[in-house]
Amino acid sequence: MSKNLDKSLPALEVLYRYYDQISILETKIPSHEVQIPFKWKDAFDKGSIFGGKVSLTVASLGYEKACVLFNIAAMQSQIASLHRISDTDEELKSSARLFQLSSGIFGHLKSAASVMGGQEPTPDLNPETLSALSTLMLAQAQEVFVTKAIQDKMKDAIVAKLCAQAEELYADSMRQLQKDTVKHLWDKEWLPTVAGKQAAFLALGHFFQAQVNATNKKIGEQIARLSHSIETFKIAQQRSGNPNFFSDYANKASRLLAEAKKDNDFIYHERIPESGSLAAIEKVQSARLAKPLPVGERLSTNFKDLFDELVPVAVHQAMASCDVRKTEMTNSRIGQLREATQLLNSILASLNLPHALEDSQSSSSEVPQSLIEKSQTIVDAGGSAGLNQLINEMPELVQRNKEILDESERLLREEEESDDQLRGQLKEKWTRTPSSKLNGTFKTNAARYREIINNALTADEVVRGKFNSHQQAIEVLGGGQAALLQFLPRDGSSMKAQGSQAARDALKQLMIQVETLRGEREVLEARIKNMNFDLKSPFLSALAQDGAIDEPNLSTELLGHAFSPLERQVKDSLEKQESLVVAIQQNSDEYFGRRDLTKDNASQRDQVMRQLAEGFDAFTDLQNNVREGTKFYNDLTQLLLAFQNKISDFCFARKTEKEELLKDVTRSASNVPAQQPVPPARPPPPSFNASAPNPYTSAPAPLPNQQPPQPTGYNPYAAYAPVPPPQGYPYPVQQMGYAPHYYPPQPQQPQQPPHQ
Incomplete structure (x- = not known):
């Protein structure tokens, strides 16, 4: 157990959270893809003396879980031992629960051999060791229940049965602790203490059963049980090597025995049976309160997954x-x-609705209410000027995406040209994989991104054309009621009421x-x-x-x-x-x-109102188009930045490898001793116009190893579905002699604390 953790419930919660975290990671990280070695030492540190392993290293999160669980069980038993000496109900209950949890964990770990990777476990994780520890924890939990029952002044018959169950559990524990395969592991005082407690609870059971006999006026059996209890207390003291072991009860038994003998001599004159003929104290399952508690799916009560997105x-x-x-x-x-x-x-x-319906009941000098409402909507949205400004900002977003893609293609092109040039100069001496075989995925994705941008430009032209077609109507509607009144002809509507x-x-x-x-x-x-x-x-x-x-x-x-x-x-x-x-x-x-408003017989007023209605509908559609188009380009920017970062990493790694190979070729030609390589500086990112607005500062670009969000298409851009994010880094960095500093560090072998 790590010495940095004190024996307290908050310290135990730390272990709970760590166990829960690695349990979740185990479900997320494929064991065949991530091999992290975990080294743990034997908890008893006596394996080497008897031919066992002192430590074991296994590249498995399952092994790490098993070892952490062992530590949790050990910590639980230590805290339970501290709480057991308390007189408060809460701490006694906590002690009993912790002992039972510890017993459940040790029992659960008996199947831990499956996470050892086929290796022999350290002695502390041997199934016989774990079985002995589980039984020992259970016996101590039952002892706490006996203490609680005595403290609560429960009936003597119940306490006697609880003591009998505790004696049975300690006897089972002693048998398992004394097995030849495990008895060398324990500290020297373990076996004497367990043997002493087995005898002590046998004596305590007879002590309380004697109180039952006294209540029932069975004085002879009372004297026999008190006598047997005193003798067994002495055996317990001898086994434990402690003359004060359960001495309070031994002394009390002596006093009660003297009183009982005196009463029997003067009053009852009952025959005193032999101790061997005494009936065993009844053992019922309900008196065995201590049971192993199962290991829950989560141990912590306040757990938050640090890798929730993983x-x-x-x-x-x-x-x-x-x-x-x-x-x-x-x-x-x-x-x-x-x-x-x-x-x-x-x-x-x-049908010129609803304007014609309103116009049919009003004079030609009035503006239909529905047109007034449409006009106010456009005014509130910024009018024609506001929409035109948004449309004019689109080319700047496109240009930024084109610059990022151009820079990415330039990096790939220059790296491949450099490789081809050196291969042509050095011939067979240039042995590394050609760039053209490694950058194919990048080129394919670059071409698909280029196609997306070109298609989006076509969509921009559609948006611009639609705005130009309806610009006059949008401007009139954006001018308010006065502009509408001036724009609408007053020749009267041809759509006058003819019906009911x-x-x-x-x-x-x-x-x-x-x-x-x-x-x-x-x-x-x-x-x-x-x-x-x-x-x-x-x-x-x-x-x-x-x-x-x-x-x-x-x-x-x-x-x-x-x-x-x-x-x-x-x-x-x-x-x-x-x-x-x-x-x-x-x-x-x-x-x-x-009536057909497209024909010449429709009044000019009807045709203008239809033109204004179409202009309003176009304004609404264009607003949606521009809004979604802006999001489309911003999302595409994130994809392209991630794409550029991957290419930059690829080119930097290839440049590093090129420098090393050139030095090797030069040394081979001149027999110059090798020197420590110096990695080249990483190329800077492409520069942009500082005065240009940055529409994607609110959404930072993802790191190269993250999955960037997919851009959402929009109408008319919805037809151009975005390509998937570029494939993973295609170049095997581990084959290179030098890894750039910004690659994720390789897993180091952790310095784990021993079990204890």
């Missing part, structure tokens, strides 16, 4: 694949809703339902975007249960369960729109008559 590679890959599927489903469902909303807007615009008041009321109600439907879709779209569920636990469970993950089927099941309620809502929304459109067209024809 998962096995297989789980990480499965989660990434499932996340891609989730993104595709999310974009698909949102796309359905947006396409349906655009169709609804175009139908309403073709009932048709008009129905249309008004339908327009309210349209607005309700739009609001519901906004909420539904937000729920779809923000829909999250636990992926890690199902994949971890599948890996633990089957040893592999059937990602496609499991992902389909998880996504189906998560999206099922939302898909029903999407379907209901689309069906609701179909019925709304039919009702709107029927009531519009009845109220206005059949």
Whole structure:
């Protein structure tokens, strides 16, 4: 046990947390991929004297867990021993529980041979050693229950039975401690103390059973049991080598014996039976309160996983694949809703609703209320100038991504050219692997990133073209009610009422339902975007249960369960729109008559109102496009920065190897003695325009060995699905003579404390 930990419950909690942490790590780190050697010494440090192992080193987290558990059990027994001498109920209860926990752990460790890697365990982890320790802890727990029963002044018959069970447990413990294979391990006072306690609890049982006899007026049996108790107390003192061992009870038994003999001589005159003929004290299972407590899944009551985000590679890959599927489903469902909303807007615009409905009941000198509301929405959003500014910022984001990708490709190109040049000069002396065979993955991903950027530029042109087409209408709406009044013609609407008041009321109600439907879709779209569920636990469970993950089927099941309620809502929304459109067209024809606003016979006012309605719809779509496009480029920036870092690491490692190989070639030619290599300086990152805004400072780029987030496509960018993150570092650094300082250090052999 580490001497840095005192014998206290807070110190024990430290061990609990460490054990819980490595237990979780064991489920996350593949044993065949990470080999960390753990060295532990024999707890009793007597193995070498009798031919056993003094220490053992095993590259297994399971072995580390077993050794830490041994230490936990040892610490529990030490704290329990301190609490046992207390008179308080709480500490006695704590003592009994800790002894039982310790017994459970030692029993659990008897199966620890499976984590030894086929090696012989140190003597402390031998199954017979652990069995003896488990029984000894149990006997001490039962002793605490006896102490508690006496302190609580329980009935003598109950205390006698508890003592009988304690005697039985100490007898079993003594038999196991005396086995030839383990008896040399114990300190010299262990066996005498255990043997003394076995005799002492036998004597104590007879002592309390004698009190039962006295109550029942069985004076002869009382005298016989007290006599036998006194003799057995003496045996206990002889075995333990301590003349004061249980002396209080021995003295009390002597006093009671004298009183009982006196009463028998003068009053009862009962025959005193021989001690050998006395009935054994009844042993019932209920009197054995001490039982090994099982090792729980978690020992700490206040545990927080330090590596909560760490998962096995297989789980990480499965989660990434499932996340891609989730993104595709999310974009698909949102796309359905947006396409349906655009169709609804175009139908309403073709019918000039709801503006014509308002205009039919007002004078041509007024602006329909629905247009006023649309105008206020655009004003609040910054108007045409605000949207135009956001669109103009997009090229700067694209340029930054292009610069990062250009720098990455330059590093790869220059490294490969340098390698080819030296290979051409030195011929067969240049023996290292050609760069062209190592950088293929980087080149492939660079080409795919280049394609993404080019496609996104095309999407930007679509956005810009849509804005230009509707710029006039957006500017008018952004000018407020005064601009609308000036822009709208006053020639009167051609869509005057021809139908009944009932048709008009129905249309008004339908327009309210349209607005309700739009609001519901906004909420539904937000729920779809923000829909999250636990992926890690199902994949971890599948890996633990089957040893592999059937990602496609499991992902389909998880996504189906998560999206099922939302898909029903999407379907209901689309069906609701179909019925709304039919009702709107029927009531519009009845109220206005059949009119086509695209024909020349439509009034100029009707056509302008339709133009403004389309401009508002375009403004709403463009806002979403620009917002999502900005996120798209910022996410792509993180991917490209991670990609560039990997390439920079690759090039630096290749440069280091090149310098070493050049020195070897030079020494071979001139027979110059080898000198200590000096690693070259790491190349600096590419420089950017300091005056340009940095849109991704709020989201720092991931480290090279982290999984960067996938950028989310958007409409019209949604068609260009992002490529997966670049593959792992392809160059075997461990084959090089020198590893750069910024690579993760190789695991060192830990200096673990011995078990005790």
